[in-house]
Amino acid sequence: xxxxxxxxxxxxxxxxxxxxxxxxxxxxxxxxxxxxxxxxxxxxxxxxxxxxxxxxxxxxxxxxxxxxxxxxxxxxxxxxxxxxxxxxxxxxxxxxxxxxxxxxxxxxxxxxxxxxxxxxxxxxxxxxxxxxxxxxxxxxxxxxxxxxxxxxxxxxxxxxxxxxxxxxxxxxxxxxxxxxxxxxxxxxxxxxxxxxxxxxxxxxxxxxxxxxxxxxxxxxxxxxxxxxxxxxxxxxxxxxxxxxxxxxxxxxxxxxxxxxxxxxxxxxxxxxxxxxxxxxxxxxxxxxxxxxxxxxxxxxxxxxxxxxxxxxxxxxxxxxxxxxxxx
Amino acid sequence: xxxxxxxxxxxxxxxxxxxxxxxxxxxxxxxxxxxxxxxxxxxxxxxxxxxxxxxxxxxxxxxxxxxxxxxxxxxxxxxxxxxxxxxxxxxxxxxxxxxxxxxxxxxxxxxxxxxxxxxxxxxxxxxxxxxxxxxxxxxxxxxxxxxxxxxxxxxxxxxxxxxxxxxxxxxxxxxxxxxxxxxxxxxxxxxxxxxxxxxxxxxxxxxxxxxxxxxxxxxxxxxxxxxxxxxxxxxxxxxxxxxxxxxxxxxxxxxxxxxxxxxxxxxxxxxxxxxxxxxxxxxxxxxxxxxxxxxxxxxxxxxxxxxxxxxxxxxxxxxxxxxxxxx
Numbered sequence: 001x002x003x004x005x006x007x008x009x010x011x012x013x014x015x016x017x018x019x020x021x022x023x024x025x026x027x028x029x030x031x032x033x034x035x036x037x038x039x040x041x042x043x044x045x046x047x048x049x050x051x052x053x054x055x056x057x058x059x060x061x062x063x064x065x066x067x068x069x070x071x072x073x074x075x076x077x078x079x080x081x082x083x084x085x086x087x088x089x090x091x092x093x094x095x096x097x098x099x100x101x102x103x104x105x106x107x108x109x110x111x112x113x114x115x116x117x118x119x120x121x122x123x124x125x126x127x128x129x130x131x132x133x134x135x136x137x138x139x140x141x142x143x144x145x146x147x148x149x150x151x152x153x154x155x156x157x158x159x160x161x162x163x164x165x166x167x168x169x170x171x172x173x174x175x176x177x178x179x180x181x182x183x184x185x186x187x188x189x190x191x192x193x194x195x196x197x198x199x200x201x202x203x204x205x206x207x208x209x210x211x212x213x214x215x216x217x218x219x220x221x222x223x224x225x226x227x228x229x230x231x232x233x234x235x236x237x238x239x240x241x242x243x244x245x246x247x248x249x250x251x252x253x254x255x256x257x258x259x260x261x262x263x264x265x266x267x268x269x270x271x272x273x274x275x276x277x278x279x280x281x282x283x284x285x286x287x288x289x290x291x292x293x294x295x296x297x298x299x300x301x302x303x304x305x306x307x308x309x310x311x312x313x314x315x316x317x318x319x320x321x322x323x324x325x326x327x
Numbered sequence: 328x329x330x331x332x333x334x335x336x337x338x339x340x341x342x343x344x345x346x347x348x349x350x351x352x353x354x355x356x357x358x359x360x361x362x363x364x365x366x367x368x369x370x371x372x373x374x375x376x377x378x379x380x381x382x383x384x385x386x387x388x389x390x391x392x393x394x395x396x397x398x399x400x401x402x403x404x405x406x407x408x409x410x411x412x413x414x415x416x417x418x419x420x421x422x423x424x425x426x427x428x429x430x431x432x433x434x435x436x437x438x439x440x441x442x443x444x445x446x447x448x449x450x451x452x453x454x455x456x457x458x459x460x461x462x463x464x465x466x467x468x469x470x471x472x473x474x475x476x477x478x479x480x481x482x483x484x485x486x487x488x489x490x491x492x493x494x495x496x497x498x499x500x501x502x503x504x505x506x507x508x509x510x511x512x513x514x515x516x517x518x519x520x521x522x523x524x525x526x527x528x529x530x531x532x533x534x535x536x537x538x539x540x541x542x543x544x545x546x547x548x549x550x551x552x553x554x555x556x557x558x559x560x561x562x563x564x565x566x567x568x569x570x571x572x573x574x575x576x577x578x579x580x581x582x583x584x585x586x587x588x589x590x591x592x593x594x595x596x597x598x599x600x601x602x603x604x605x606x607x608x609x610x611x612x613x614x615x616x617x618x619x620x621x622x623x624x625x626x627x628x629x630x631x632x633x634x635x636x637x638x639x640x641x642x643x644x645x646x647x648x649x650x651x652x653x654x
Contacts, residue, residue: 019586023466044587098654099647119654126460128654129638130597133453135653136614136641137607139350183600258610259346260371264602270457271598273510275591280464283585287463307639307649311456314463320426322634326462327425327446327455 009068016282080104084112091121106303115296121281130270134254141256146174150248164208248277336395343609407431411439418448433630448608457597461581468583473501477575491535496570512592575604
């Protein structure tokens with residue numbers, strides 16, 4: 001009997017989950033739900049698409065509901081709402097608001113007797129796990145998280161909102177010299193500017209003032225002002241040809257000391273290099289959806305994060321197989 | 328109330344645990360047990376040293392017994408024996424014999440109502456965890472584990488057993504070009520020889536036939552014959568000066584494909600760079616000793632591996648603190 005999964009919200013992440021489920025033969029996609037008109041949703045592969053209104057009617061046909069909306073407005077509402085009736089999983093990634101999101105979802109899932117996982121993906125998600133493991137092991141040390149090289153959707157959007165900009169793509173790039181210093185256990189104190197640079201590829205409207213646009217970008221508070229930013233003006237054709245992908249990645253590094261007098265140094269590094277940010281995030285969510293279902297069948301309930309899940313729950317292999325082949 | 332820990336066996340690993348416990352103020356070392364004459368054991372810092380025979384008398388004063396013997400003969404006997412009476416943890420690292428070790432320890436710990444963790448360290452241990460996570464996430468992919476650059480105690484010992492060799496140190500070194508190919512997602516099929524080289528620093532007895540020793544090393548079955556091996560003859564002084572440490576490390580890499588047609592590639596890499604292999608292993612064991620105790624207080628019992636432990640158990644922080652600061 002396969003784990004029956006449904007997707008709520010069919011954007012890049014939802015499509016990624018549809019792909020990921022094809023690689024996991026103990027799971028099956030039973031339906032996609034959307035708040036748009038279902039007839040306008042083009043799915044990658046034949047699957048029923050229903051209006052979000054129909055969700056409750058399918059309650060008994062779904063083991064895990066995977067919520068693929070955005071963290072700004074969708075998930076803060078949806079996850080707690082659906083956790084009353086479904087085992088759910090989301091990729092809520094507004095770090096500062098995780099405690100309140102957890103509280104709301106935990107209340108709903110506990111009342112409903114369901115398991116709800118929040119903030120699953122790579123950051124928060126795999127990066128968080130690696131921060132925890134490295135902190136528990138190297139007690140006297142220092143953490144560093146670098147992102148990139150990769151596309152920041154939020155920063156690309158911010159550029160596109162500037163008058164005269166037709167299209168744009170922004171890459172976050174870790175500073176190599178800072179990375180090297182961290183890996184050499186120099187424990188540098190790094191400012192925002194010293195950790196990452198920002199590289200922007202911008203398509204301007206015809207006749208737009210490029211110097212003005214460039215200045216608007218470079219001085220934009222929060223998004224760019226604190227970084228060394230490079231702006232390249234290119235054509236729409238070049239953007240489509242060279243910058244169509246959504247790559248990302250990064251590293252979590254912790255260096256620390258051991259010994260009676262801290263005489264020995266150690267570096268733990270976890271790094272990701274991803275061709276497609278949403279497809280990788282979808283793979284992480286899919287593995288944790290398996291865990292959600294198993295934890296539910298064992299009688300657990302309430303809100304969980306990656307910190308609460310024993311790794312064995314993620315794998316389709318049995319405990320014996322895991323010990324034999326991967327330990 | 329601190330977690331009361333005892334160490335059984337006081338070699339490099341036991342000393343490392345004594346150091347690690349000083350960095351964890353929710354834990355305390357209550358005693359060291361040894362099979363040697365306790366009066367001959369010199370501890371790093373003042374702590375009672377008892378004969379192994381006295382262990383049962385201290386049963387109620389110990390929350391977790393950390394077993395620091397070897398995997399060849401000590402642990403296959405000790406872990407199952409002590410798991411009847413104590414929560415225990417070991418670093419059993421003979422991969423092929425893990426299933427039988429698990430079965431014996433699980434039986435003992437289940438009967439005794441205790442929690443026993445086996446095969447904790449970095450490989451098996453953190454590397455195993457990363458193999459599991461990466462396999463669960465990237466279902467269509469390939470695993471690689473590289474070791475080094477680091478000292479292999481077993482290979483150093485093998486060289487020292489050759490007549491005419493006074494002392495020796497052997498380094499396992501990953502082949503950079505193989506690593507690069509893996510990181511570029513080329514999914515190479517690598518032979519033993521293509522993954523690692525072996526570098527030996529040998530002190531010969533006066534008048535020994537160095538050419539014969541070098542040949543003995545390079546043709547030694549299992550240990551060196553399948554590798555490209557380099558042998559350097561040096562003096563005892565040079566060995567003590569340049570090769571006194573016990574560094575190690577390595578990488579677990581998985582590359583895999585996603586998308587409807589495997590059009591996107593991803594690389595997950597976990598790497599360790601360690602000045603002291605035993606001190607780092609000791610830090611991992613110490614974090615998991617905390618988990619053992621907590622799982623025991625929650626009523627769990629039986630044999631566990633790193634796959635069975637929810638990450639939150641490893642950290643001294645509360646679940647709220649973890650979500651707030653590390654998620």
